[in-house]
Amino acid sequence: MFAAKLGEGSDAVHQASMRLFGILQTLPGESTLLFTATLQGIAAMVSSRRITADQGDALVGAAITRLVPDPA
Secondary structure, three states, X not given: OOOOOOOOXXXXXXXXXXXXXXXXXXXXXXXXXXXXXXXXXXHHHHHOOOOOHHHHHHHHHHHHHHHOOOOO
């Protein structure tokens, strides 16, 4: 589902992935699978150039807003 690369990595990418997996651990039940599938679909649409990177960013923000519970 997610690609992995061995060798020198970007610190920014590492930090982003750590934040993502931190979010995933807070989601109840099947919400983790739904959120992960949503992100994978957005990534596939961006990588196939069906949507722009900016549109993908907006969709990720919308997915977070709708699928990740507010901790407050």
